Amino acid sequence: MKKFLVLHYGFEKPTPEQMGQWNTWFESIADRQIERGHLPCGREITSAGTKELPFGKDSLTGYTMLEAQDLDEAEKIARECPIVASTLVYEVRE
16 A cells, blocks of 8 residues: 545535535545644745745645555545535645
């Protein structure tokens, strides 16, 4: 098994029903999930300086690290997440 990082961009507050579906999905991948996290805020550091990065619709808001056979399987797992509808996009990286 290989490790993949699923990056969550953007966020809209889910309804209680959506939150329940999301929790059910996380339970269904518990044997594949290595770690997950919420990224509430941060800073962008470049040669031009530093700027605050807010949490919200157009920012990196969380991640899930999981195990899968290959990138196609990791994508399939990410696509099955019901909360994808309330995020801007999921990006999967090995």
